[in-house]
Amino acid sequence: MDRLTNTVRPYAWGSTTAIPELLGTAPTGEPQAELWMGAHPGAPSRIDRGAGPVPLNEAIDADPLAELGEPAVLRFGPRLPFLFKVLAAGAPLSLQVHPDLAQARAGFADEEARGIPVDAPHRNYKDANHKPEAIVALTPFDGLCGFRHPAEAAELLEALGVDSLKPYADILRARPETDALREVLAAVLTADRDAMAETVDEAAQAAARLAEQDGPHAADFAAYATTAHSFPGDPGVIAAMLLNHVTLQPGEALYLGAGVPHAYLDGLGVEIMANSDNVLRCGLTPKHVDVPELLRIVRFEATDPGVLRPEVSSNGEEVYETPIDEFRLSRYVLAPGGEARTPDARTPQILLCTDGAARLRSPHGELTLERGESAFVPAGEQVELTCPADIAGSIGNTAGSGTGSTTGGTVFRATVVA
Known part of the structure; x- marks a missing residue:
């Protein structure tokens, strides 16, 4: 067994204090977003077996059968198939969705054939793998996960009292679930940016007022108001209102499968995912949003967030x-x-x-x-x-x-x- 030396990724949305507190180190004043543990070539952990530090991916490449075992190599190939992280959100992450395995393979092959550089800002598929993930809260943890039922989303939009949101609420009430969610998300993301920025500003102010009242969606409105503060004028703020808001208590978890739109908003958690960088963004980001491809990947169905709690096995392992x-x-x-x-x-x-x-x-x-x-x-x-x-x-x-x-x-x- 080998002690790991791990890399902290300083993404702008990271907390300045949560990971330093976990590690017992002094904050630098800069955001520290993710602590990576594993063999991802972007930031592999390092081990030292007496000859100096070596990246874990290089140790695995040198003898995959010894490091991973024959069953894992036969099933997943000569690589560690997951990336393990501590994630510390001090501000909302982008609203995003991940492809399934078939979509990832097809999308990657298509972009390779078209000669789009892997590091191009408009590239969607960085690899040919899917990216299911799970996160377990270490502190109270706020997130968005999956679509609300259309009638509930309509009720929430109507409560804001913003005239420009009324057509979306009408669609959500009148159309079948899949059609309603697809039509509203597409309309929000393709609307005139200046007009949408005004709508977002009005909705954010209304959400902040409603968050102070003792209503059934007060916590939801508080989350959306905070999100709008971080991303003023971003259409993703309205898209976020179509999703379930959930607060995990320490030890509770979410599993996020293919096609499920989601975003992490605030808190410290342990995250695990398949070894992939494939992300299609819906908003809450200055990065590229490919609306047609996004609409092809998203699963337009209302879902319960499905909070997971561990199941205790006979040997004391909580799974x-x-x-x-x-x-x-x-x-x-x-x-x-x-x-x-x-x-x-x-x-x-x-x-x-x-x-x-x-x-x-x-x-x-x-x-x-x-x-x-x-x-x-x-x-x-x-x-x-x-x-x-x-x-x-x-x-x-x-x-x-x-x-x-x-x-x-x-x-x-x-x-x-x-």
Whole structure:
């Protein structure tokens, strides 16, 4: 097993304090958005096996069978098929959607055939893979996920009292669900930009007023008002009002499959995804929005956000069940001096401590992870997880992430489906 040295990505929407607090480092004053753990070539973790730091992707490339195990290589190829992150949103991320596998392969092949450079700002498909993802809240976490039922979206728009939104509400009430959602989203994203900017400004002011009232959608209106403050005049603000607003409590999760529009708004979470950069944006961004391609990819159906809570297995592993094989996310909450937990060793795994501390012991040695630290465990290496009393006593009462005992240890486990 190898301790990971990870890269922090400084995207503009990142929190200036959340990741430094997790890592126990001083804030720099600059946004720190994502801590990447894995073998993605864009920012691979580094390991040191005695000959100096080596990117994890290079270690895997050198001997994929030893690092990943034969079952994972046969199923997913000679690469780690997931990317594991800590995500810290201090401002809303772009409203976006991801393609399914067939769409990604076709879109990538088409853009390659047309000679569009992979780094071109108008390129949609950076690779031929899909990008399902899941996020588990470490703090209260605000997001948007999936379409509201059209009648509910119409009610919300009407409550704002903005005349220019009335035609959208009428469509949502009159048309069948799929047609209504498609027609309104297309109309919002293709409307005259100046006129839409005025509509967004009026809607934002109304949302801010309604957020202060004790109505059924007060929290929703507060979220939309905050989003509009970050992206004044952006059509994505109105598009966001078509989506479910959800606040996750620590330990709760969302799974986001292909075609589901979503955005993260605020909070700290653990995120896992298939190893892909394919994103089609709907708004809340200065980046390229390809409306025709977006409308082809989005699933125009009302959905429940589907908040996930972990299911506890017989060995104490708390599993977040998702319908995907490229990743499997779970956690262990370790009591001080409690029973050792032994994760399945058949697959490669990354272990991340988000609260307290944990001791990892294998036939090759032992390693202590404190809050914010992580380790890569190759396939076939059996590890025991504990929080011995000496560790618990030394860490004291840490600033809790809300995911477990502040005098024990909470460890998230990222792996693949065996």
